Amino acid sequence: MGDYPFQFPEFSSESLNETAKKFINYLKIEKNYSQNTINAYSIDLKFFSSFVKKNN
Known part of the structure; x- marks a missing residue:
């Protein structure tokens, strides 16, 4: 668990x-x-979106 077959993209809060x-x-x-x-x-x-901003 924790290994993914793909990469998560990097998001700026604006793009998200x-x-x-x-x-x-x-x-x-x-x-x-x-x-x-x-x-x-x-x-x-x-x-x-708030979660991503706090944990990025």
Whole structure:
């Protein structure tokens, strides 16, 4: 455990935030997810972004 068959990319907080915005936009437009689902994903991504900033 701990060895991965791939390398994790290096993210700056800006690139992670931009990717999250694009993902949320994809869920809205392409997948037509409900606003509640979009809100839940957005909240989770904000927590993840904060975690990455603190542990990077």
